[in-house]
Amino acid sequence: MLAKFAKDKKLLWGFITLLWMSFTFFAVINYYLHKNLLIDTAISSLENQTQVTGYTFDEWMSARKSVVISLANELSENTLSDHTKIPQSYFNRIARTELLDFLSYTLESNYYRSNPWVIPPGYSPNTRPWYTETKEALKPITTNPYISVEDNKTAFIAFTVPIIEQGTFMGVAAGEVEFTTIYNKILGSQLNHQGKFHLVNSQGKVVLEGNSPLHKISDSSVVDMSALIQKINSENKSHLMTENKIYAFYPLKHNTWWLVSEVDKSIVLQPVYLQLRNILLLFIFLAFSTYILQRLYSSRVFKPIIKQFQTDWQTTLPNKNSFLEGIQILSNNGSHCGVCLLIEYLDMSALMSNYSNEEIREIHREIIRRVQSIYGKKLIQGSIAYDQIAFFKPMNQVPNISKIDKCFEQLQASLTNNFLINDNLITIKFRFSSASIPNDGSSFDILNKAQIALSTIQDKGNNFKSYTEHTKSKLANETKLVQALNTAIKNNEFSLVYQPIFSFPDKEIEGVEVLSRWNSQALNKTIPPLEFVQIAEQNNLIHDFSLWLAKTLFIQISIWQNNNISFKKYALNLSSHNLHNPRFISKFIELIKKHKIDANQLEIEITEHVAIEHFPKRQNPLKQLRDLGVSISVDDFGTGYSSLSYLKQLPINTIKIDRTFIKSLPNSQHDIALSKAIIDISKEFGLHLIAEGVENSEQADFLHKCGCSHMQGYLFAKPMSAEELEAFAAIKKPS
Structure with a gap:
């Protein structure tokens, strides 16, 4: 692949084309995803802003209308013949509040009174639009816009209330506001995406256009309002999107107007366009960088890298990958038979300590000459590990087993001869193994088969082993089990069961030991814990x-705590591999804190051979866990061959008497002596003691008499699921 990258321009341009297609696909997906998201966000924002502004506008109009209603009520409660009863100061005070530009009332007799205003000659209030509309409606209204009589240009609206005395229309109270005021206070609100507001009447005509330099009555049409209203009602929404625009609507309460907000879709989608531009620039940069990198790599880096990748620097022989590639090339060219020979030094460390790299390379070269003298020079050779050399002899037919064994006898005799180094004769010991194609495997796995055969050679006896069908069957079963185990961890095929630990003789639950079970879906059978843990x-x-x-247990503990269920101790087993892995210890402690588990309720069970392993003094994992509050228990105590000194040196809280010592109690004098000794040891060292595998009352009574008061076993309870344990604990709970 490296050679193709360095030499083949088609590969380069193919990569750039693939890169372009990937970026195009990404750009299209990104465009449509972000386009819809931006439009949805803009619609939501526009609707919210329109509703808030519309609500503000309604409140603004309500405040002004209430002033006019108060005036009309005051006039209606008094005899209108006394039309001067409301003093002029009232109108002046209203004017100073700036709620209304004009506050007035007009009677049928053409009497007119308002805050100070120079009435134009010939002005007849009874003929003004706000008067005639109110007289016709006979109810409070917000009038349609009309033009000022002063400059014939400024637009006003009026909040009017009819004055009715004893069922007779007597006149109109009116409060007038200039449209400029409405724009400045309400419609001038800033909209997202550079949007603007309009006031639209029921016919869809713009009565006031946001951001307009002249705030006057307009005859321009925004949308077909009748079609719009029908669409909104049918789809139960308050927005409309066209090809280029997005509109949001709010029906005002005090008239038949609509507050309409409008934004351009092109402005809403500007971030998408910027992203597309950035994606294009990134593609150009990556394509150009790839081209330059290919040229530099081809001219300056390729050859030394290839040499480094294909050669083992210690032996200068082809490395493992080159060796396997050579076998594969032969297979692709039609050579499907051959023998793989694997030679391993038994004392390479001593050789490396006493001789230089060049002298060791000379030994390798001499081995190659001796192998070639037996198998011929047409061999593929390679350095598989620092102490292993492999050879592959291609053949035209299926290898004959007897011939292979005969060649190995010759090779063993040849390599038994001494090697000459610096005028000194030395003896080197080797182990050999072989596997053949197609008898034992294919070109892909033939080296692995030879390594498996090599690993089965014992330290004593014959130093040669050929791959056999039995080895193959054993490997296949183990491979299936490993694959099934890996899948089981990912697919959560395991389950937890809990075996209670009891105090004796009151038989109260003191804690539970957490055990794992695996019913393999791939293998369609239950795998024992001892087998799958190994x-x-x-x-x-x-x-x-x-x-x-640990995670599954902590989740279950959290569930129990939420349901007010708790046990004093939760004991779980950890492997020696876990304890020697700082990353695991760190993750384990992190899980405890994440699930808010009381560390004092946890107990880690380790086997006796783990307890005597060497742990670093500065970062002893057992001490780390103990300092956190986690108890340490030695499981299967008494089955090892270790010194008792570790009981004092290590932070151990509990020891558990192994079930092998319990099984024959109280009939076996040997087991009686051992059990009593372990009980005495626990007392001497101040350790908590638990007896495992108690299956009958005679065993329990004997252990209790000897001083052991905590037990677990089938006499008390079998391992059970979380649900079964809850029910069991409820029955056992003291009344």
Whole structure:
């Protein structure tokens, strides 16, 4: 692939084309996703602003209308013949509040009174639009806009109330406001996306246009209002979107007008256009950078990198990848048979300590000459590890097993001979293994088969092993189990069960031991914990499994706490691999804090062989957990061969008597002696003691007499699910 990148321009332009297609696809998806999001956001914002402004406008008009209504009520309650009863100062005071530009009332007798205003000659209030509209309506109204009689240009609206005395229309009280005031106070509000407000009548005509330099009555049409009203009512929404515009509407309460807000879609979508531009610029930059990088890589970096990738620097032989690639090339060219030979030094560390790299390379070259003397020079060779050399002998037919064994006998005799280094003869010990194509595998896995055969050779006895069907079957089963285990961790196939720990003889629950169960969906069977835990440890899956166990347990503890269910201790087993992994310890402590678990309720169970392992003094994981409040328990105590000194050196709280010592109690004198000794040890060191595997009352009574008062086993309860444990604990709960 590196060679193609360095030499093949078609690959370069293919990559750039693929990059362009990816960016185009991304740009299109980004455009439509962000377009809809921006439009939805703009509509929501526009509707909210329109409703707020419309509500403000309604309140503004209500305040002014109430002044006019008060005046009309005052006139109606008094005899209109005394039309001077309301003093002029009342009108002057209203004028000073600036609620209304003009406050007046007009009688049928053409009597007119208002705040100070020079009445133009020939002015007849009874003929003004606001008077005639009110007389016709006989109810409070907000009139349609009309033109001032002073300059024949300024637009006004009036809030009018009919004056009625004993059912007879006597005149009109009116409060007039200039449209400029409405614009400045209401419609001049700033809209998002550079939008603007309009006042629109029921016919869809603009009566006042936002941001207009002349605030006058307009005959221009915004939309078909009848169609608009029908659309809004049918779809139950308060906005309309056309090809270029977005409108939001608010029906005003005091007349038949609508407050209309308007924004251009092009302004709303400006962020999308900017993103598309940035995407294009990024593509150009990446395409240009890729081209320059390819040229530099091809001219200055490719050859030394290829050499480094294909060669083992210690031996100067082709490395493992080059070795496998050579076998694959032969297979692709039609050579489907051959033998893979793997040679391993048994004392490479000693050689590296006593000889230079060049001298060791000379040993490698001598081994190659001896192998070629037996198998011929047509060999693929490679350095597989610092202490392993592999050879592949291509053949025209299926390898004969007896012939392979004969060649190995010759090779063993050849390599038994001493090697000459610096005029000194030295003896080097080796191990050999082989696997053949197609008997044992394909070109893809033949080296792995040879390595598996090599790993089965014991330290003593024969130093040669060929891959066999039994090895293949064992490998296949183990591979399936590993794959199933990996899938099980990801798919949450495990479950937790809980076995209570009891005090004796009152048989109260003192805690629970948390155990895992696995019913494999892939293998369609239940796998014992001892088997899958060992597989997890051997294949670096124990970290993920143990974190799953801890997380699942902590979630269950949280559920129990929310339901007022609690146990004194929750004991769970951790592997030696977990304790030697600082990242796991850190993650485990993080889970405790995340789920707000009381660390004093947790107990970590470790096996005796883990307890005697060497832990660093500065960052001892057991001490870290103990300092947090977590208890440490030694499981299966007494089954190891260790010194008792670790009980004093390590931060241990509890020891558990192994079930193998309990099984034959109280009939076995040997087990009686061991059990009593362990009980005495726990007392001597001040440790909590639990007996495992108690299955009958005779065992429980004997242990209790010897001083052990905490037990678990089938005599008391089997491992059970969380739901079963809840029901069991409820029955056992003291009344």
